[in-house]
Amino acid sequence: MEKAIEVTDLVTQYGDRVILNGISFSIPKGKTTVILGGSGCGKSTLLNHLIGLLKPTSGEILINGHDITAMTEDEFNEFRKKMGVLFQGSALLNSMTIADNVALPLREHTKLEEPTIQIICRMKLDLVSLSKFEHFYPSQLSGGMKKRAGIARAMALDPELLFFDEPSAGLDPVTAAGLDELIIKLRDVFKITIVVVTHELPSVFMIADYVIMLDLGEVIFAGPIDELKASAHPKVRRFLERQAEQETYSPEDYFRFIAGN
Amino acid sequence: MPAAIEGLFGFIGRKTFSILRNVHDASKLINDTFYWTFISPFKGKAVRVRATISEMVKAGYNSVPIVGVISFFVGIILALQAAYQLKKVGALIYVANLVGVSLTRELGPILTAIIVSGRSGSSYAAEIGSMKAAEEVNALVSMGINPIRFLVTPKLIALMVMLPALTIFSDFIGILGGLILSATALDMNPFSYMQQTVSSLLVKDVMTGLVKAWAFGVVITIVGAYQGFKVSGGAEEVGRRTTASVVASIFLVIVFDLFFTALFFYFT
Ligand SMILES: Nc1ncnc2c1ncn2[C@@H]1O[C@H](COP(=O)(O)OP(=O)(O)O)[C@@H](O)[C@H]1O
Ligand SMILES: [Mg+2]
Numbered sequence: 001m002e003k004a005i006e007v008t009d010l011v012t013q014y015g016d017r018v019i020l021n022g023i024s025f026s027i028p029k030g031k032t033t034v035i036l037g038g039s040g041c042g043k044s045t046l047l048n049h050l051i052g053l054l055k056p057t058s059g060e061i062l063i064n065g066h067d068i069t070a071m072t073e074d075e076f077n078e079f080r081k082k083m084g085v086l087f088q089g090s091a092l093l094n095s096m097t098i099a100d101n102v103a104l105p106l107r108e109h110t111k112l113e114e115p116t117i118q119i120i121c122r123m124k125l126d127l128v129s130l131s132k133f134e135h136f137y138p139s140q141l142s143g144g145m146k147k148r149a150g151i152a153r154a155m156a157l158d159p160e161l162l163f164f165d166e167p168s169a170g171l172d173p174v175t176a177a178g179l180d181e182l183i184i185k186l187r188d189v190f191k192i193t194i195v196v197v198t199h200e201l202p203s204v205f206m207i208a209d210y211v212i213m214l215d216l217g218e219v220i221f222a223g224p225i226d227e228l229k230a231s232a233h234p235k236v237r238r239f240l241e242r243q244a245e246q247e248t249y250s251p252e253d254y255f256r257f258i259a260g261n
Numbered sequence: 262m263p264a265a266i267e268g269l270f271g272f273i274g275r276k277t278f279s280i281l282r283n284v285h286d287a288s289k290l291i292n293d294t295f296y297w298t299f300i301s302p303f304k305g306k307a308v309r310v311r312a313t314i315s316e317m318v319k320a321g322y323n324s325v326p327i328v329g330v331i332s333f334f335v336g337i338i339l340a341l342q343a344a345y346q347l348k349k350v351g352a353l354i355y356v357a358n359l360v361g362v363s364l365t366r367e368l369g370p371i372l373t374a375i376i377v378s379g380r381s382g383s384s385y386a387a388e389i390g391s392m393k394a395a396e397e398v399n400a401l402v403s404m405g406i407n408p409i410r411f412l413v414t415p416k417l418i419a420l421m422v423m424l425p426a427l428t429i430f431s432d433f434i435g436i437l438g439g440l441i442l443s444a445t446a447l448d449m450n451p452f453s454y455m456q457q458t459v460s461s462l463l464v465k466d467v468m469t470g471l472v473k474a475w476a477f478g479v480v481i482t483i484v485g486a487y488q489g490f491k492v493s494g495g496a497e498e499v500g501r502r503t504t505a506s507v508v509a510s511i512f513l514v515i516v517f518d519l520f521f522t523a524l525f526f527y528f529t
Contacts, residue, residue, distance in 0.1 A: 051403050080405035091400035093392075105404045153404075 002029040003062075004161060004193040005050065010059035012045055017252060019045050021217035022059070027210070032187050032194040034204050037214035038239070043197040044088070046214070047165055050195065051085050052076050063161070081109055084154025088165040090146040092138040098125065098149045099134035105156040124152040128182060144175035151182065155190075162186065164196040168203050180206045201240065213239070290409070290487050297410040298417050306410065313415040320381040320416075321423030325430065328376055332431040335368060336360060336438025344447055353447060357457035360439035365466045369432040370424075371518055374477035377424060378510040382485040385416055386506035389489025390499040398490070413486045420478035428474040432467070469525045476521065477514050484510040 005027040012020040019042045027033045037043050048054040049061060052068055061068050063083075068076060092101050102121045106112060112120070125131045128148035138146055147167060154162060167183065168176035180203045187194050196207060204211065204225075211228045213221035213236060221228060221236050228236065237243075302308050343359040389412055392398050401408045436458055443449040488506035492498050 053399055053402060077405040080403060083403070085400070085403040087396045087400055087403075089396055091396040093397055093400070094395070104406070108404070108406050 003027065004029040004064065005195070006060075006062040007050075008060040008062075010046075010049065010061065011057045012042070012049070012054075013057045019217055020049075020056070023214070023217070023219045025212050025219050025222045027193065027195060027212075029193050030187070030191050031209040032183065032196060032207050033210040033212060034208040035195065035197045035212050035214065036199065036204060036239070038199060041214045042217055043199075043214060044165055047163060047195070047197050051083060051163055052080070081105075081157050082159050083161045083163065084151075084157070084159040085163045086147065086150045086154050086165065086167060088169060090138070090143075090150040092146060092149055092153065094138050097135050097137055098130065098141070098152075101138070101149065102153045102156050105153065109157060120156070124155050125149075127155065128152045142175075144171050144179065147171070147179060148182065151186075155186070158190075160193060162192050162194045164194070164198075166198055166200075167196060168198065168200050173202070176200070176203060177206070179203075183207050201242070286491075287483075287487055290413075290490065291483055293407075293409045294413050294417060294483065294486070297407060298414045301410065308418065309411065309415050312411075313418050316415045316419035317423055319384075320377060320419050321427060324373075324376060324380055324423075324427060327380075328373055328427050328431050329434050331372055331376065332364075332369065332435040333438040335372060336364065336435035336440075337442045339363060339368070339435070340439035340442040340447070344443075353443075353449060354453065354457055356439065356443055356447065356449070357454050358461040361436055361458040361462045362466055364435040364439075365432045365462060365470045367470070367518075367522070369428045369435060370470045370473040370477060371514065373424060373427045373431050373474060374481065374514045375511055377420065377427070377478075378481050378507055378514060381416075381420065382481040382510040383503050383507045385482065385485030386488040387499055387503045388412075389486055390492035390502050391496070393490060393492040394495050394499060408490075409486075413482065416486070417479065417482045420482050421475055422478075424478035424481075425471045425474040428470060429467075432470065465529055469521070469529065473518060473521050476517050480513045480517055481510045484513060 003026045007026070008024045009022045010020055010024070011018070011022050023046075035043055035046060045054065049056050050063075052071075056069060059069070063079065066079070068079065071079070092098070093104070096104070099118075099121050102124050103117050106117045106120060110117075122131060122134065125134055128151050130145060130148055130152065133141065133145065133149075138149070141149065164183070167179050171179065183194060183196065184207055186192055194207075196203075198204060208225045208228075211221065211223065211225055212219060213228070215235050220233060221231055223231075229240070231237070297306075298308070339360045340356050343356045344353060347353050347355050347359075389398070392412070398408045398412075401411055440451055440454050440458075443454050444451040485506045488502040488509070492502050
């Protein structure tokens with residue numbers, strides 16, 4: 001298995017509160033990996049580390065063999081051109097049309113002529129079936145369309161790595177399934193390494209080749225999707241069988257809760 | 262009372278740390294803003310010209326009516342107040358000196374700066390703040406686009422150009438207001454009023470006003486951007502930060518005004 005990302009002993013603290021407690025895992029190249037876990041377990045925090053928005057307290061993150069935690073901002077910016085991100089709320093620039101949003105990375109990072117940029121834009125929007133909406137502003141689109149426009153923008157520079165934060169959160173099941181199909185298409189057609197953060201089981205079974213499951217800042221499962229289905233780990237089983245669980249607090253939180261501060 | 266003392270020291274400590282952190286954040290923002298505006302263009306990272314022009318229109322051209330009306334009225338008010346005293350000594354012609362000097366040296370720059378704080382400073386904080394809340398700033402960073410270069414530099418250039426320009430406009434309209442009042446209500450000869458204004462004004466008076474205006478432009482941009490980037494929560498915080506940016510920029514404009522006025526008083 002060729003590795004796209006390798007994380008070793010990653011620790012994150014906000015103040016003295018530990019969010020990720022020395023986790024290690026790797027993400028295979030050219031596959032779709034899902035990072036799974038309940039709300040508040042640190043999925044977005046982990047994603048922010050992987051895309052370099054947040055520096056970990058300690059630990060190593062290798063992407064294609066380079067440690068991104070040790071890079072300067074300039075070095076990492078070169079790296080970022082090979083990475084695309086779809087944020088939880090799409091994060092399109094509201095002051096620009098969809099076409100300008102998709103063109104933005106091209107205008108900023110390439111010396112392409114304007115007509116070429118227009119053509120690439122149209123191709124990317126076509127890929128996500130939004131070619132009729134290029135002159136719309138983000139506020140004029142539905143949630144699902146915004147997500148697809150966000151994918152088109154993330155794809156603008158033909159990345160090798162694509163990150164999604166909760167792609168189906170807040171969408172109806174049909175739109176969410178459409179997005180899942182798009183994710184599968186991106187992997188199959190462009191051979192991109194895809195990392196999806198989610199807590200939605202139906203989409204996990206649809207898109208995942210490989211699963212990493214987090215709980216209370218620890219990795220409790222890492223492996224192919226078939227192994228996940230067969231796993232006997234009680235927490236994994238409970239998650240898969242959607243059993244209600246007493247709201248779990250980390251020991252510190254629980255102490256704070258009963259101590260009244 | 263050890264607990265009370267402990268509480269007091271704890272309070273002082275927390276306040277000190279929070280002030281130090283704010284100072285650190287602000288100086289980093291100033292540093293980055295000046296880097297991306299004055300240094301990086303010479304390293305091949307061009308300024309966004311179209312965005313800069315659009316910011317100039319928003320901050321400058323669109324404030325022309327309000328700056329014009331307010332300056333006109335203030336010119337009239339100044340002339341009336343000056344006449345109130347000068348009439349007693351029969352030196353009405355010196356109304357022209359007073360109006361001209363106080364407008365160009367002081368009131369033109371400060372009125373313009375306060376109007377622009379309210380219009381543009383607040384909108385900078387609101388724009389950047391809501392982009393921060395909607396992860397748009399994170400999206401820029403993840404695309405390898407520096408948010409300071411993308412968002413702040415066009416605004417800084419716009420205000421560095423437009424605030425002095427609006428100040429010159431404000432000076433003219435204010436003097437015109439004084440002239441119209443003197444020519445009508447005070448029965449002065451408009452031509453001799455003009456002559457008196459021109460002979461009383463020194464280039465230095467106008468220049469110091471423009472230097473102030475330039476500095477106010479920098480202050481308003483930095484404060485708006487600082488408050489905007491400080492947003493970490495949602496819409497409610499954007500509103501709070503927007504208000505804070507207007508209060509802070511008017512306060513800092515006055516502080517800088519005091520500093521420059523003292524400087525020019527002793528060194529020109
Ligand atoms: N900026 C921050 N400061 C302090 N705590 C934070 C911050 N961001 C997130 N957290 C905490 O870290 C934990 C994980 O958050 P997050 O990664 O957003 O969870 P998820 O995406 O899995 O729902 C949460 O308990 C949250 O309260
Ligand atoms: Mg999240």
